[in-house]
Amino acid sequence: MRQNSSPNPPMVERGTSWRLDGNAITLVFVAAGRDEIDLAYLGPRLPEGEDLSALVAAGHFSRHENEPDDPRIGGLLPQARDGYRGRPAFQIRSGEQALHCDFQLVNVEADGPQMIAMWVEKSSGLQVDLHWKIVDARTIEVTTHLVANDVGDIILEAASSLAMPLPRQFSHMTAFHGRWAREMQATTSRIGPQAIEMRSANGKPGFDAGNWLIFHGDDGQKDGGECLGIHASSCGDHLAHVIQDQDGRACLSIEALRQPGGIALNAGDTADLGQVTLILGENRDHLTQLFHDHVRTHILPQRSDWGSRKVHLNSWEALAFDLDEAKLKTLASAAADLGIERFVLDDGWFKGRRSDDAGLGDWQVDKAIFPGGLTPLIDHVQGLDMDFGLWVEPEMVSPDSDLYRAHPDWCLHDDLADRPTERNQLVLDLSREDAFAYIHDALAALLDNHDIAYLKWDHNRRLFPDNGLQQFAIQRLLGKLRQNYPAVEIESCSSGGGRVSFAMLEHCHRIWPSDNNDPIERLRIMESWARFLPLEILGNHVGPSPNPITGRRTDMNFRAKVALFGHMGVETNPAAMSEDERAVLRAHVALYKQWRDVLHQGDFxxxxxxxxxxxxxxxxxxxxxxxxxxxxxxxxxxxxxxxxxxxxxxxxxxxxxxxxxxxxxxxxxxxxxxxxxxxxxxxxxxxxxxxxxxxxxxxxxxxxxxxxxxx
Known part of the structure; x- marks a missing residue:
């Protein structure tokens, strides 16, 4: 390791301030001490002549009796030194030796809506570039970039994508946790001396701890008051941590979790720690509209070119694995009679897939079910004036599959441990070029040889073990498919809403908020998702009664009205309905078509x-x-x-x-x-x-x- 081989870098003078302006908000940062940048103001746009030194002084407390002579505040890159006892932004080791980090602030550049601050760690030379940028009227994007200058081999055991002091008006936090079939449960906590930690695990950030947070100034029971929404946009695991010190100053840190052993960096390596989005709303409804506008404008692929969102019928609840060409054609004809515009063939169409015990990885049409391939079914569907969609789960492999028998080492595994399954499946290691190329080519062959308008992309098994690279391989695979097949729409599903993030939505047109279609459960689930995401990407289906998950029986009128507010679909068998139920559903499909442009373009x-x-x-x-x-x-x-x-x-x-x-x-x-x-x-x-x-x-x-x- 390099040990103080160069002079200390120049420090930024204490009290120096930087102002960033968007159309409706202002950020003010200040050099608060040795190598610290503090957030002095985050709020509505300030007048042009605002005296920043007075602003900083008016918000500054003097030192009290029971603290260091030069108190450490942590700021945007907190570090465990000189009396600071909050959560450090970085924890680094060299071999088995932990480093006592000393990040020194060497440069700050601020211009208009953005600021880039650079720190260099004294003993290792690790460079951190922190970029704050206002991208919309009230939206901020924070990215952290690492450069390993003159570094020997080091391991980042913890690295923050975002660290920031919380403005004092935000006394409460609403977080979103859940489980399969009960996603996005809102929990409001008062920020206090007990630390709050939210950690996701196994590659499904939407279940253990949703990567969506709202900070506000009340108990969350009413709509009034300024609020700050935050989203960690990686599609892997993360940790969010809020702690308030004994003087009442609260800080938030968000870390994108990588390999269990940390992030290895060698000389010359670079790394990005994921993007965090912050949006400041005047109240909760305003915050929701700002999130919707941001997603439509900056996240969704070519959103302005999308046509009307077609009504789906998905085959799963109607037929499950009991498939053949005749049954599917009958189901498609019944769907067309309801006014359905897209027919989606779910699980069970590929080689060896008679249950969830086998077949994943063998993405070839099963000739035993479809002697003539998928083309006769697709022709039938298109003859009914519907387009055709297909279910895939490309990231997974069944131990009982030709792919696994040929390449057992292509799955995520530990050579010294067993290979435990979930849902009778393992995870393909798509960071391997051979596995990546196989899956890409298999999907490309399906899309080249069939007129497929839509892929329902599922991801059911959790990632264990996790090499920390899978999320990047998935984004690369999705990006390549979107580039080569721009007309194909992709839905992201992960046992429902287990993996929802801006990182996924940059490549997808729709998410599946939950496997639970019970309308009473869906009202709450959709209410939470709609705080952040617009209705046109939230799949919302009319399911069967009784519901297969909750067992609850509900009236068709009720189910259909709930499903209309979203991207409407049907996931039940019309043949199992009474004629009155079919008539009610048909009428609601027509209402959806009449009103979908309002639902999918307006202010929610x-x-x-x-x-x-x-x-x-x-x-x-x-x-x-x-x-x-x-x-x-x-x-x-x-x-x-x-x-x-x-x-x-x-x-x-x-x-x-x-x-x-x-x-x-x-x-x-x-x-x-x-x-x-x-x-x-x-x-x-x-x-x-x-x-x-x-x-x-x-x-x-x-x-x-x-x-x-x-x-």
Missing amino acids: RQLHHSETGIHGQMVVSGERALAMVAQTGFAENFNVAPIRLPGLNADALYNVTLPKPWPQKASTYLSDPERWESGMTLSGRVLAERGLALPLTHPETAWLIAIEEKG
């Missing part, structure tokens, strides 16, 4: 109600808006409080209708059914301030509200 907001069982959503696009309100429980009062619909032009007049089909029991309580059907003229102010009195007493009741401005 949650509708807040005092009744805990009521969930509401509304999307406003120009002169039209569509809302859905649903009751999951049994209301305390028979006449629940009116549904208020904010976000419209207060002085405009609107025609307000309740689109049919209506919930059967609840419709008997409408005060004037004919008028609700033909339309009432109401101002935007009345809709926002007084609202609509709707029958929402009984469980599993849902209403659609159509709102159209009058000329």
